[in-house]
Amino acid sequence: MNARTLRALAPLIAVALALIVPLAVSDRFLLKVFTFCGINALVVVGLALLFGYAGQVSLGHAAFMGLGAYTSAYCTVELGWPWLLGFVAAGVVAALGGLILAIPSLRLKGYYLAMATLGFGLLMSLAFIQAEPITGGVDGFSGIPFPSIGPVEFRSASSLYWLVWGAVGIAVLVAHNITSLRPGRAMRALHGSELGAQACGVDIVGVKVRTFVVSALMAGLAGALYAGVVGFISPSLFTLTASITFIAMTIVGGTSSLAGPILAAVALTLVQYSDALIPGLPRETAQTIQSYQEDIYGLAIVLIVIFAPRGLAGLWKRRSAGNEAS
Amino acid sequence: MRGRTFGWPSAVLLVVLLTALLAIAGCGDSGSEPSGDSTGAASGEPIKIGAILSLTGTYAGLGEPEKNLIEMEVKKINDAGGINGRPVEVIIEDDATDEAQAVAAASRLIEQENVVAIIGATGTGQTMAMRGDIQRAGIPQVSMAGGTVITNPVDPLVFATPWSNTIVVPFTLDYLKGQGITKIGLITDSGGFGKDGQAVFKEAAPKAGVEIVADETLNPGDTDMTAQLTKIKNSDAEAIVMWTAGSEAAIIAKNARDLGIELPIYGSHGIARQEFIDGAGEAAEGVKLAAGKVLDPSLYPEGSEARAVADDFISSYEQAYGEKPGMFPGYAYDALYLVVEAAKRVEGDLTPEALLEQIQATTGWVGIDGTYNMTAEDHNGLTVDDLQMYEISGGKFTPVQ
């Protein structure tokens, strides 16, 4: 096995290792925290794809997560569909949402695309509140069943963990295929120069739309998983703050890899649960960490963008750092 | 640059991290030993109760006094022998006024700490958010949030200490009717509390002989209610009734006065706090609202149990924290003691089921909000007798007849 094959397999090995965790952890809450890490990682894989490979930005990804979460909740609870069908529907609705936003956004770049996604995210937050018959309004949507596939119900902490990280693994595979095959090269070209890519015959429009849709789809599926794992969703989960948290994870991780953002998603999610992670941590300390959590996100974004534009992943790629920093 | 998409070093890092996770998780396994330092009069294994409060975020101003109160009273309870000789340990978690964190906190308290009951949350949204975990665990929850949705319809596991809209709204309507007001302009927020109030008003107004001639809503966070008030002004409303608990209420009062509307203004019990008076300034003068008698304990007869409880609550809070308690520590007091008193009545093993049964069996217990009588159909337990109409005058809540 040469180094290149190893490199390609590395993320899969990592995911495989992640899947072993429940065998070693008996604390159900810790497993749940790791499950949340996985859900965030799923959104972040999609964002990294959008961000790092297509050079596009979304400040409204929490909206797609919300679309997926509410779709899955509505389909399973109100329509009585099997969970898997609701899960698929969640992906479809989120992807459609992505398509609806992506098409008119095609002529937008940089600041304008960012503002459009921000506006879309805020509009969806309002919609989740106003569409009360479907979403339950501000009171939220409760009584969402555990995920199940056929007769298998994912009820225990470890089975939910496997389900979520399994989904992350599949997302990584999909993302890896997208990035290493021809469209992936097109996307990297996009990030560098759209004109250049176009001159080489790259279908920029197609690549942009497809990336946006795939990215929205991943967020939607993450939302459906969250709904199943927790059993309750409400509009305050899918706000601008959540979108910025996902951005922070992506930026900190580095936008030209997948391992970096996943790692950052795990690390930044754990910040929130420091009291559960470290037994005996005084409540005051945990509380301080929690109250400064958003400061950490904000500051991390600023510092990383200024001093380490390629994120954590970039810091480790010492050789490429010099060549590509500009 | 092909093949550089997943750098080796970052993959190694990922592996290192996962190993670290495993190590931490391994430690976590043995981390369930009780950490209570029960040096008080009570001894034995502590009874663990969880409390989920908003100590940061939007409701931090509400949750902080609740935390103060709980810490103060738990010490008092343990000094006095705890629950049947066992000390109480209340594990306080911050939900940061965020539903997701409330869910995570409930999950941790249930699964890591094995609490027998949960007090909280501070807000309605957070209270509702943890319902799934409460149901899956089957433990009782006593909320300190005001939304009627919490106890209506009744969830067998969930109780709430603030007066529910289903008693405050009819009380307010009766008072209006007594003032000869039969046509009201209603303005409610679209959040949980206001929306709930609006529904209760629509149901109760016809019964009370009051007509809602304007029915306006606002979004939490709105900063200008001119449109809604103009519509109420142009209706034949004889009073403005506003059902919102946040800073929006102060804006309504100010906008109404600025628009030259002279109609009397009635508010909800959610504005029975100094922030409303500070926010509305002059415009707060004359605003009426129904709230508990604890705002003015002299309403209780001299020597009554309720008077003693209220006086003691106010003086010990003032002594400990240097300021008068608002409504919220009162909600926390009642929530804590509903659980503690019920736990004292449990004979044999203190299981969640036994505790639940005893909380529901609470009768004639005098708390801060009034006298609680829980039943299977009523998980709030208060009545209109616990309420009093107040008018804001001279920047103070003054009881009116």
Added chain:
Amino acid sequence: MSEFLQFLVAGLKNGSIYALIALGFTIVYAATGAINFAQGEFFMLGGMLCVSFTDLGMPLPVAAVAAIAATAAIGAAFELLAVRPIAGDSPLRIIMVTIGGAVVLRQLALHFFGPDERALAPFTEGASLKAFGVAVELQTLWIWGLTALAVVALALLYRKTAFGRAMRATAIRRDAARLVGINAGMMVTVAFALAAGLGALAGVAVAPLTQTAFGVGAAIGVKGFAAAILGGIGNPITAVAGGLLLGLLESFAAGYFDPAYKDGVALVVLLVVLFVAPQGLLAKAGRVKV
């Protein structure tokens, strides 16, 4: 009729606030070609600082001026510390830095000023003016007066002073401006300070009517941007017009339809303009490149 007029007054009141925020976006855009996603936080800082200064015992006019000056200084520092190191870089990075900066500013305000909403006394005590069945709060008159003053002062600054000409020259061609001896970096810092000051002015002026809190920045920022884009970004005159128009749209939507959808108006306007005519509906098409 009186109803219509009342909605008109409310619309122009809120519209003036949006206009000031939109001006802030415009000034920074003109100087750097960048959108500052932290613009709304300056609005928040203005109001919160003014309340804190009055709490310290300063008379209201002093506190207001001090709050605006302090916010302008924060705006300049924000540019120097966060934006300057990546000046001229890809929009993506500038978006990220200003977004991250906005979070930091909001959190700092939370830690310094606490989570509660804070009230500010009206500039002039007294009953509203009434005519034709319409009431106008005295504070609204202040808002209109201050907005008009700010717009006129800004116009004079840009058109009549050497400094203003340097600003405009930098906006048109930065490298050429540098060649004729203009300190372009300095211009950008000043632009951020001006934009922050205008945001703070709006925050101070409206605080007596609405109260203020650490978290009000993001929403007002988006509305101000919607106003700026409605007018066509980069043009101060149409930015003001865009602000007033957006205020009116909101007010009439709330008045004649449902107040619940008021906040949606600005967002729908934002998306429609971005998708249909990103160069702005009010500006001459093609004048500003996107």
